[in-house]
Amino acid sequence: MTETAPLPPAGLRGRARVMILSLDPQVDGGRFAAKHIVGEPVVVSADLLVDGHDVLAGVVRYAPPQTDGTYAWKEVPLAPQTPGTDRWKASFTPDQVGLWQFTIEAWVDEFATWQWGIDRKLQAQQNVDVDVLEGVNLILQAARRAPPADSAWLEATAAALKAASSQAEQRQLAADPVLAQHMRRHADRATSTTHEPALGLWVDPVKARFSSWYELFPRSTGAKGQHGSFADVIAHLPYVAEMGFDVLYLPPIHPIGLSFRKGPNNTLQAGEHDPGSPWAIGAPEGGHKHIHPQLGTLDDFAILVKSAKNLSIDVALDIAFQASPDHPYVKEHPEWFVRRADGSIQYAENPPKKYQDVYPFALAGPSWQPLWQELLDVFLVWIDRGVRIFRVDNPHTKPLPFWQWCIAEIKGRHPDVLFLAEAFTRPKLMYALAKLGFSQSYTYFTWRTSADDLRGYMQELIRPEVARFFRPNFWPNTPDILPEHLQFGGRGTFMARLILAGTLSANYGLYGPAYELMESVARPGSEEYIDNEKFQLRSWDLNNPNSLRPLMKRLNTIRRENAALQRNDTLVFHPCDNNMLLAYSKTEVDGNNVIFVVVNVDGQHKQAGWIELNLAALGIDPTQTIQVHDLLSDERFHWQGNRAYVELDPASMPAHIFKLRRHIRSEKTFEYYL
């Protein structure tokens, strides 16, 4: 012998035989918290592995957000998911928003293993006297762990088992389900394994999953030629509410800089009365915590928030972390900006382009700590003023560690606050922002136009690996983006894109009134609106009879009345022989509320085709007759079998949103629709 084997350290917990792998839901091996919605059951699962064939038992342990620095752990028993797969699961329903914790504890169930063994031996009529004694010991050990009431019962049962005089009696006592229940309750967990660390689960309000956003520029809500104010926005609220939107998103409402102010159509020279871009934040009147004087006062803002709330609308603010050269920060905290070699402050640039009206913050500069503190305070100030939803401008141009810290700090204090990431950048960076805490994200939907592209993109987004952390919010347009198909596609395309956004994605939004009034003129060669409200006031004819306002109202009503459209995870696509028709269905998790949508993605020409229905996904028997109710047109007809013919003319309506009702014969022998 040239060496001696070492003694394993006691800290190894060598007696803990169960290994817990692939705990789910997790994001990047537990590095980030998965996301969830309050009031919905979350299924926790894991592989439980053990040597041999002993019976396992385990629990999901979970805790609501900590109070006073401690967690109040609860547990729910695990059950095998599919026999033979070593996968176990249990679910719990978070009843409050915030950062929950969960893990799994599992152990060898010695009593169940004993029950299994003695039963097999008794079936083979083997002598089980020793086994009985061992069972008695297990029960007496449990009695010592149990509180007095259970303890007495267990002791009595142990005595009865010991005294059992026949195999029949032994068998009956060993298999007693009440005994099994007691033994489970007082199981020996001294050698259990707990998955470490526990994983986080961000539980958000329902609005994180289902929301309908309407963006407008307050500046354009005034009388013609007049700068709009919060009072005008308040007067405008019934218009928004009547269409059924539940988030009113406002571009930045702060004082606007004068230095290098941009004129209409992004020209470099602003005229005396040009209002400038709301994203050039900061003027002598104040910065990110203040209100542009022409919009009103903090009191006016408070009335707006309250008036909106009365109409079930949340006001969402745009948070754009950048400053105009006139921002008070520039004088008070020049160290929060990048100073160039000539002593000047660095303005935004994307060489050779210069954006001299905007100074970026030096978020990773030497003074990052007080700067981060101040920017966090910007959020907290508006939260204090009643705002619960923020649309964050270009978060991908600010350091990722800042968002991770800032959002965690905010949600730790205000777990009901939501953040929409306005990042149109590379996929992994968009995903990273969502992992770091953003509740919802802008997407590539704006440029996905063909049926193939839309199908592929949605299939990517609803993969559980992605959906655990990334919640898409589909926008057919934004003040920055008038995509080519809306410039030239006409009314049919506007309708189709609206319906696609609102039925493919449970979260969607649009920039109005440009959308309902089908504003389609861009600065030539660009995807930028001409005469953009970013740089000037606009006057919109809200009562234009061509407005898509009635369709928006109809769509939002359908979304509100049909839970299937309030989630993405049940989305299934159905093949169609005409690639201009996109057919898909959504249901509730339990399979109810079957919504079947067909959209003619060619918004300009009539398209017809045969759809091959995935009846299994729809929960429909091939022999059933289905009542098909178009919630857009209110027409009803019937389908049977797995093929359906559809014809859609964008001149009238480029889509069907069908509600499918199964024809069912009840036990009372008359027919009704579910």
Added chain:
Amino acid sequence: MTETAPLPPAGLRGRARVMILSLDPQVDGGRFAAKHIVGEPVVVSADLLVDGHDVLAGVVRYAPPQTDGTYAWKEVPLAPQTPGTDRWKASFTPDQVGLWQFTIEAWVDEFATWQWGIDRKLQAQQNVDVDVLEGVNLILQAARRAPPADSAWLEATAAALKAASSQAEQRQLAADPVLAQHMRRHADRATSTTHEPALGLWVDPVKARFSSWYELFPRSTGAKGQHGSFADVIAHLPYVAEMGFDVLYLPPIHPIGLSFRKGPNNTLQAGEHDPGSPWAIGAPEGGHKHIHPQLGTLDDFAILVKSAKNLSIDVALDIAFQASPDHPYVKEHPEWFVRRADGSIQYAENPPKKYQDVYPFALAGPSWQPLWQELLDVFLVWIDRGVRIFRVDNPHTKPLPFWQWCIAEIKGRHPDVLFLAEAFTRPKLMYALAKLGFSQSYTYFTWRTSADDLRGYMQELIRPEVARFFRPNFWPNTPDILPEHLQFGGRGTFMARLILAGTLSANYGLYGPAYELMESVARPGSEEYIDNEKFQLRSWDLNNPNSLRPLMKRLNTIRRENAALQRNDTLVFHPCDNNMLLAYSKTEVDGNNVIFVVVNVDGQHKQAGWIELNLAALGIDPTQTIQVHDLLSDERFHWQGNRAYVELDPASMPAHIFKLRRHIRSEKTFEYYL
């Protein structure tokens, strides 16, 4: 204000803007070490994410197994993997076996970002005077970090840049590749991000990837009717070596218990001269560290190991952690076994089946620490006696934490040792054992017979997520398993299964001489050999003219001469219109050494069909003529295009193993075959 924002803690490293995600290769989020082979480059990759459009730089940091408790870190620069994907990679080649470490460090490359910006501005003929000053500052900062020689050069360059009098001169100096090289070398890493923790990489000897196992019972190598000894095994070595095997695996070689000794064909009563099962380990002569007296002495064993080594054969020992009732441990350490309620020691059972000749160890019992120590010592003792490969019997019936600890302790001392897990159990448990450290694993190949099943199984095993930790070893038979298709499939099936095992999997093995002599009689209704050597001596007619010995020799020669067959990761299947033909190819990583195999999986009937060649996978131009050389028959012919006709008659040979040679016209204008 009802609250104040907190200052972020300095420990946050808020200035470290780069985020590193999905570091690869990793197993279960870094919880287990990925596996690798010495001398082969390992590609390390990760997503590097940063805000904005700054240029990134980074390195893979890696360290060989620690010596004296410290790591000697080296690094290699990262390069983008595919533009626009945020994925970066670099590779290094471990030059020794053992547990390596790797991680990634990445940072914003301020100088490269500056270069990009000034170039764009110069292209647009903008004034860059301030940019030049900033570049000068960056260079002077690097000079302060650099050693004197580089420092002087950098200072001179900074001065030259500062003095540049024209845009042309500024541009030339800014773009100087030598300057860029210096700046990369002395990059500012103060705000870099390093992925934590570093990940482990188990670097194994080549034999972990490519090995040919031959299992035999030493007891049957003697003269007819005589118990074989190590001397007989030594005499047998040339037979094994001539067939081309490089691992000789012996069932347990320890003293065999007498109590409850099993007789021939697993009967409960052994006769006086019955040798018993080698897996009933332990007798008065000793236990797991001792040798069964009829086999010889420790010296004999040493000669066997040395003689085998001289023939390039490793002797692999079977480690079966269980004891006969006569094992010295039973008396010396009764606490290492489970004591029943009646004071007896628990024998192995799978109720209602009893295995009274075997006591399991109480590996998760109260005395687990000294027991683990002793069992680790068993390995160390045999390692000390020259053994480097262990086949572990039923590891899935011993606690997983034991293997994790035991294998880590052994490999920490002897990183060249390999472990083959003999676990035929549920997939996730087999995978878990591999994750915990087993170098190779038995598989379901033994029962996968149809072309579809074989294709599906291999595709599962070669997925990178699996191949990172699980190395299959394909066995067409074992002493425990004579599968039904070998019982009734005849010679053609024996040949086909041999070739499948040895060409689908780079590691394979078989139990001989039962295999080459096509022993096919089972105990009726079972997959167990009749008159199994586990319970009795057998005499084999090694010179039987029907023996598959020549085919084994041919196959092992082909495997040795063709690197493509020494790995699994390049395996590609090719469709065939006859589902009894399985067609697949393997190449070296660089695409060379193209081996194309077709096996008639119906070992009993002639099968013919058209194969659709995946020419891209073969690296073949559709217009090329391919020389096809059957390495089994030595016949040569030609293919052109992507369809090939194949006809295989198991009566002669159920397979082709083609070497494909591309017909290439070299620059010297004459033709040759690669």
